[in-house]
Amino acid sequence: LGVLYIARKEYDLAIQHYKTAVALRPDFPGALYNLATAYVTVDNINAAIDTYLKVIALNPSESNAYSDLGALYSKKGMLKEALYFLSRAIRLNPKDAIAYYNLAVTYEKMQDDEKAAWCYQQALKINPLLQPALKSLINIYQQEGRFDEALGILQMWARQNPKDPTAATNLALARLRFDKWLQKINALQEIVKKEPQNKEARLKLAQAWIEAQAFKKAKELIKELIKQDPDYLEAHLHLGILYGTNREFNEAISQFEEAIRIDPKDYRPHYNLAIAYETAGATAKAKAEYEKTLKLKPNHTATLLNLSAILTKEGRVEEAMVLLNELLRYDHKCPEGYLNLGILYIQKKNLKQAEDNLKKALELKPDYPLAQFNLGKLYWELGKKELAQEKLNLLKKSQPLLAKKLQALIENK
Template identity: 30%
Template sequence: MFACAGLVSAFAACGGSSVEPPKVAEQTKPELANPQTESGKRTAEKLEAQGVSQDARDELDRGIALLGSDRGAALARFQSAAKKSPQFAAAQYNAGALLEENGDLDGAARAYQAAVKADPSYGPGVAGLASLQVARGDELSAIASLQKQIADHPDSAVARGTLAQLQARRGDLEAARTNAIEGLHLDERSAEAMLALGMVYRRQGRTELAQLALDQAIAVDPDLGEAYNEVGLVQLQMNEKPKAVVSFEKAAAASPRSAAVHNNLGAMRNEVGAFDGAADEIRKAIALNGNEAKYYLNLGNALRGQQKYAEAEQAYRQALTVNGGVPDAYFNLGILYLDNDIAGKDAMTRYHESIGFLNDYTAKASPSERDQTQVKDYIATAQKAIDGEERRLDREKKRQEKDAARAATPAKGQ
């Protein structure tokens, strides 16, 4: 009954039917480098070959250990590691990630650039810089920087794979496929290129090929959160929602800094009625990126499922105002007011305001003819409720008048 939302691919992300097919988020950020992960362990020999000092590697370890308790101290450790060994791409990248988290986007860009300069094949550095440029609303600069990276380092499978991912998200599927395949020619074990190819196949509706490419990407890099996210989207295309929940859980575990995957996991938990867990995940998404109106829409759905109607209304109203807003929230407010008691609102007021919200949705969301028919049905339901409430109030008024008249008439014998 409620519209749900995210960013890119449509699926039913909340209980009941929805006017607008809900959409989920795709783009994630690479995670902090951690020597304890499988991909981190594989870099040890490479670090020795690059001359990264043991002191610098120890500083990175100390920074990782501090992440849960003192991220400021962790940043200082990462910066210290980068200073001890400027060629230590992971330290440069981790410093950039925390600087970005702190809102120092210029400092983050410098750190990411240092990571790429230190090691042009270091995937998180290449992807982090491109992701930052996209986050700043400059996709063309992200594409240009990746193309320059490829021109300067033609053998960089990582850069080609990352460029292919960005092109796939933009819908330039032929260019994305070309760059992904070229990346695999350069390095048949390039997880970035395999991921990009899977993204292309999913958008083409070739779900089996997409699943195969994404499984291969995960086999190479089990810590690649975006790959799990894409697997979840493929499973949604195949209507395998329980499997999609598991995939989004894996994506959130692998990419805890990604607002998109927390939003997706929350939306899927809404779908299966796990509203407490849904609200928790979507709040994480909002904490990471409070500028996505669609996250507030999904939060409202979770809160409504928890029967926290006042909080749900607040979330829907935020969905109307944050970053231009999403008009789907008018629909959800209309149904919220139609179906549930709202503090401070009598039934007649609720029904009239419900119709107002639904009319706003029709005017501002440009729904399809089918969706307009559904909205008209809800408006008719609200009008029927108004008519019934008017009859009830009329009966109540007549009863009160009769009681008053009876009370004013002296009893016989008095």
């Protein structure tokens, strides 16, 4: 009955049913396991973990409980616990492809790509159709610049799935991408080979690896550059951006601060430091760096947009509007500026100005979904129902999720 409730997405009823089953037979691990699985379905991770531990206490050889528990600990960022339970699951059931997959994910979180790749390989040996493992393994190889091995995985996938047209298509597209990237990389490697002290050429080579999404390879090259010249600002900037892309915010911040030390008058380190702080959730520090950026470069579009967005979230609408008007004075062809200003005019109940700005955003960027959504919503509020429907129809073709949201707003008016 619990399975039926879950199939119907009546999760509360399923949990209640399984709780009743556990109360009737508290020593039966099967009922507890089903209850834990139901908790996972509703994303009650802590309750699921507690229940899986009870399953293991009753039946220490229940490999699925170890596997599921390890996956949950990995999701919570409790990586040592994840390694322990996933390893136990594999010892109990060496054919558990999902346990190997989640073990690989855990090793990736620990930045041990070598062990992660090995675990993904084991998962694919057991289940060659496990696409998440395939994609993750290709990503590791690509980040390390191991394009031949990435192609090998895609070739294996195409051989094992001859009736899947996407497998052959993905292989062909990957070959084209890799060939294009390698032509540029090989040419730059020749220059670096002839001129090993040429910093600019070595940085261009790192940039080529970045374009090829071989971020780990690029990071190694840039670190070597910094070792050669600790005051090479461009290298610190690129390394900081790479760290930020990988959500290694402390390392990114350290690189941008070093770039500021090298040249306090360059606006770019301040801007990138602000991005790192904002992404890491340190909004006050981000604002301070955005303000420093504007002192050095008052017309920096991205900074004006980002700082105005922070002020808007803080309810400081008037100040945000001042920044956006300043932005549009410098750059009158910025669709994002008109969109954000239009949204703020809606908040201020100045609907004519809102309409003008949203229309201007679409004039500059006709396929701008957020502008279509907000203008459609505004048209409905203004009683211009045909125009609202027109925007809704456009969104249905390009952005179904936004279309559903606009449809719901219209139906509730």
